[in-house]
Amino acid sequence: MEVKKAGMAESMLDDVESLPRGGFRCRLCHVTVANKPSLDDHLRGKKHQRLESLRSVRQTQELRSVFVSGFRKGTPASELSDYFQTYGEVINVVMDKDKGVYAIVELQDKEVLEKVLAQPQHSLGGQKLRVKPREKKDFKYTQPRKQGSAKREQLSPKKLAQELCQADDVDAQMSLLVQQFEFSEGERRLRDLLVTLFQEVFLEFFPGSAILPFGSSVNGFDVSGCDLDLFLDLEKTKKFQASAKSPIEPLDGVSPEVDSHSEDSILSDIDLASASVPEVLELVATVLRKCVPGVHHVQVVPNARCPVVKFCHKESGLRGDISIDNKLALRNTCFLQLCTEADERVRPLVYAVRHWAKQQVLAGNPFGGGPLLNNYALTLLVLFFLQTRSPPVLPTVARLKELSEDEEQTVVDGWDCGFPKDSAQLEPSCNTENLCTLLAEFFRVFGDYDFVGCVISLREGQPLPVPSILVSEASSKLKLGPLNLQDPFELSHNVAANVNEKTALRFRRCCQAAAKYCRSLQYQRKSSKGKIWGLVRLFQPGTAETEAPAATGLVIGLPLTPALLPAQTREQLCQAGDLHWRWFQRVCSGITFVLKDVLRCSCLKVREGLEREQGEAAERQQGEQQREATAEQPLSAGRKRSLDEEEAAGSSSPSPKRLRTDPSFPEEESMAWDCAVWHKVWLGRRRVRRQLCGPQPDPQCPSGSLELEAKVSEAISWQDGEARPADPLLQFTIHAQAGADASGGLDTRISLRFEPAPEHAAAFQEFFHFLQGFLPRAVEQRLVSEA
Ligand code: ATP
């Protein structure tokens, strides 16, 4: 329903939309007001006026600019400017700096533009130029969230914990979490620019094509640095190509300017209608490699569930995918977006659950595939939970269909995807539960859920018992498994089909532990003594798991994922092959760094692989020998073994290899070290840290850094008497193990089992307790800083 008010400018009318109960929304500024006087205030106000004039500047710039390509690489802007000056004044030339393959030339006015476009052929320095009007785009204003660079500086887990602890209650913690993770204004702008750039270039090669972003960049669950999912819609291009082949058959009454017969057109190489998806993707990859500035590591992945071309944007490190056959994802993206707009509790709740699941290594497969829930599936689980509250926070998908208008009835690939475009069409929820309660309830509900016996249906907003669901034709094709989560639109698709039994079980266990914690005062109330509280404890890696202590013994889990590495390092890791093993090695080298260089322990690699294969007895014997060897080394009386010596000793043993320790587990990586601690480096660290930092922090050695931690250990050793004592305080063996799951998927968690020398077993407890808190954080820091 549009407001028609006398005296309002045409564009203003388009901007204002009336809402039920007398409210209004300004589409330009994304502002909702309660009544007409407030609307008038808004329209007269600074913000609206500023955006209106910005829009008109952008639009006039667009209307008088041309997109130019075809010139020789390295052509200076001045040459282009000189050339176009012959038609009238040139205001500005924006060159693509990286590959130098296109430019946007802003002319003085529309008249000059028309003169330029009327010229059938342009050439510069003997090269034929392609000159086209610029794509017209709707002006979109995106809410300034935080000023900043293209990519938000990621808060360290420690800093994040500190910030969260300062909030007043759990609800405030959750809102803060969203602010910390969502895109900065700069990052959003960068993504918009990249999408525009792709659009311009692809239009050049695939006339009529459109580049449409989907996934977390646009669905309301953006996290700084998340991938950029793009869909290249070639429908119109196919029609153009077909019409260009048949004698003039204008499309929609407009004869497209398709150059598909010319020898330099990429379309002359391929028939889009009959080409296979991998063939088209190869072509897309070629365009990306050769013509899109700043893009590298282009790779076709033809065999994924949804085949894509992967790429990386050099300057920002952004990773992205382009798919050509993924219309349902565009639709489910709009659905997620609608849910975030329907209720303001959706975003904070999803961000909190996602972060918790990431920390517990339950979700977010770092390289695609693997046995963990992906973020889409996890988000659906939260939405389903909100549908099942009483009263519901969100409507079911079936209800959304009822609420949608005729023109919103969409069928994609045969699936009913009808739902309202606008959240204003939805009934507001009567549910008044706060975020703190909802999160606790999420854990309670899924801690005790029959994932195997039912299919979670967002369409119906209820679990459907497995035998009965099989009656429906679409649902009968669902691939059932330990966790059954039906896609809200593609009803034959279980979005959690990749989740294996082990992960499903861990998910339930982690939910149970989290639910238990949420019942405590530590979750519900801010600590008055400065202790961690609320979400912070939930987000501690590994703490939510409840495994039988007898089974785990002295075990520290390192729930690390390659996602914490910069995109480039991650890519190198992927490309080097045998990803699992390389990741394992990287973490192991982080562990030894922390033990040796930060905590001043000695640490000697043990020939674990062989011993394991030859049996436990041999392993124990070898362990003893190694321990003796450690003691026999001239480590005492003030001489510390150099790192080089230790490395050399380590490398003299054969490199650890893949083992089979348990027939129920497939291949596993494992490694072990014999270690010794010489000083009580775990005692009084905070005091020493304070002394070292003093009132003036040292910029070379910032607080919380591993450099500072190493100095703390050194200072403690000096206090103890600088020299190493004749005998170590504690001796112990660490066994590191990373397992692939039963389906052979990637599990990047590494567990460390500590085995103290029998005579040190009691004293070891204190040191172990310290390591539980210290080691996971320090190893993570090392991996990040080393990358
Ligand atoms: P992030 O990239 O932060 O992990 P995301 O939502 O973008 O989150 P992707 O794995 O990149 O997740 O997937 C992009 C989009 O593709 C999803 O948002 C969703 O729209 C769609 N999608 C992903 N996985 C599935 C699936 N199993 N079934 C249907 N659609 C999916």
Ligand code: MG
């Ligand atoms: Mg994504």
